[in-house]
Amino acid sequence: MDLHYTPEEEAFREEIRDFLREKLPPELAAKVRGGKRLTKADHERWHAILSAAGYLAVNWPRAYGGTGWSPVQRHIFDEETAAAGAPAVLAFGVNMVAPVLMKFGTQAQKDYYLPRILDGSDWWCQGYSEPGAGSDLAGLKTRAERDGEHYVVNGQKTWTTLGQYANKIFCLVRTDPQAKKQEGISFLLIDMTTPGITVRPIITLDGGREVNEVFFDNVLVPVENLVGEENKGWPCAKYLLTHERTGIAGIGQAKAALQHLKSVAGRQLKHGRPLTEDPTFARRIARVEIDLMALETTNLRVIAEAQSGGAPGAESSLLKINGSVLRQEITDLLRRSVGPYALPFLSELMDAETNQTPVGPAEAAPLAAEYFNRRKLSIYGGSNEIQKTIVAKAILGL
């Protein structure tokens, strides 16, 4: 056993730190640290910076323009970028559709779409869920009927994250209604500007605008936009879901959030003393810190296993469950730390440009909203209940 990073890995960490010092715009980092809402331009800007440095596609092979990094390097990169206050890279293009294209796509699809992800030409969103098909994804009903050189798509997707910014959506559609649930599904790439597509916002409980409903009314999709074979979309869908994503546990973000918690709580007073010195609150912080140490070590164990060729399996479900619960716990403590100042709801203060007068500590404004927003971590991407079922079946053999 050796719990240290190798000298090469430490050197790599320095390299990433230098890059962040040089290239991460301080105003962007300040926005992320202050819990402000990021605009489309903010995301695009950061993606472009990463892309220019060759750091956008951390989990792609070099051949496609990726970094070819090892899992440990990816972990270090995650940790450093989160600690520096860099925006998280949006997963839909880089980490979701790209691996599916690499494995199941035609040469033409790879040649066309992958470079467009790297250079920011395309903003992808994920069209999996439907009103009647959430956890039971295979229950989806959106129809795609072959008509000559096109599929005609009709139906509705929902919960489409940042679909309002996207120009492309990857969808699961039903191409054979007669077949068994999983066997009549296809994986389609759809241009959001095609006539017949309507995007409607769903406002979330925190007042945010990040999810949408997407309606398809006789939308014509060229057959060459099919990925893999017709009716064989389910393996693509599952590959995308179980594809080992860097940072599924959100360690980097959890660490950054814990730092933020300590600094916010350090500036709050309880009986005239910093809240971090209050025994009750200090214990609460200590407990999440210990849980985070455990989770980080578990994560590193899984990564080391992957590094030495072991296939990451249902452990990623455990990481997702523990990671989401831990991050939710940290946002809980953040909202508690500001006491009564969790109450003011000044939505505009969550945007960077505003003339609204702050109330209470400057960093308090987004904390309660963020706590409510982070309830999603245990719901989306396969709810924690569904993850537990996967673990029960795949690891425990129940």
Place this chain on the structure above:
Amino acid sequence: MRFTLSQEQALLRDTVARLVRERFGFEARLKTLESAAGFDRDVWREFAEIGLLGAPFGEEVGGFGGGGVELMTVMRELGRGLLLEPYLASVVLAGSLIERLGTPEQCSDYLRPMIAGEALLAFAHGEPDSRYALEQVATRAVATSGGWRLDGRKSVVLHGGEANTLVVSARTAGAQDDEKGIGLFLLPCDAMGLSLHPYPTIDGLRAAELELDGVVIPAEAALGEPGTAYSAIEAAVARGLVALCGEAVGAMETCCDMTLDYLKQRKQFGVTIGSFQVLQHRMVDLRGLLEQARSMAILAAGRLDGERAERERAVSAAKNLIGRAGRTIAEESIQLHGGIGMTWEYALPHFAKRLVMIDHLLGDEDHHLDRFVMLERAASAAPPLSAVN
């Protein structure tokens, strides 16, 4: 022991329940949230008409003579409908202080119009650094020739922007955390030197920051003997805690009802999700918590009119348990609803938000846990009762 409501109490409950059914629709609530006042004046008038605004006060001041149980009962029903109206701020907190400390003139000038639904009150006590500690008051009240001059800041004053009169605490003597030396003053909302910054809260209510910059008020504006208000504040806050516990129980009931309905109706994998044992057990846990919360709300309500030590122990215990149960019920009911539990257009998350935010009012679960320990310690350090009597 009897845990059933008396006939009059049951009548009160049914009246409020009917009002809530008829007037507290969720669609209407979303609209009211956006309105300037942030609550429904017509509903408030109806509160006045059926005597709700006088429910906790003695008959001699125009009230209805209710105690803790009545207060809890009313608030529980209002909690089931997720009220936006300033009942806690105006009736329970500020109203109680005027009833307890006010002269007959003050009661008739300020309390009666409030009970009649003609004026609103708010209680401005918390300050930027006081967190939940009731004895922490930095705002100063300095005696002048004809009265008092107030300087300081008050934070997160519930419905401070809507009130006609503010009951403001300020220190006439002592250090910032002394129980002794705190006074209460009646301040018109348009007083010179007072600036008010109102804003919405994340659970849909309203609050305000107050700045008092050389506010001059006459001697008659003092409520009670200046410098001796602490125990009245504590008692009014105890009433506030009973009210919040009642409201939380009502909101928990709605959350549990909605979640149970959802489990019975939402289908995934060809069956209702309520047929999954893991969700059944989770729902059972929530019901268990709800029963615990109900019991604590009842206990606090029943002890509210008793002697101080017993009252404070019960209200702190209740607020701690209800803080914990409220958070769990809020989070779990969102989780069990899946994505739909995350949406603004749906009622459930608004109940969940209120439940979580109740923990940020009048002391959170940590504050009341610490306080419970402290009260225990104080009680065991005190000489036996026989020696005192």
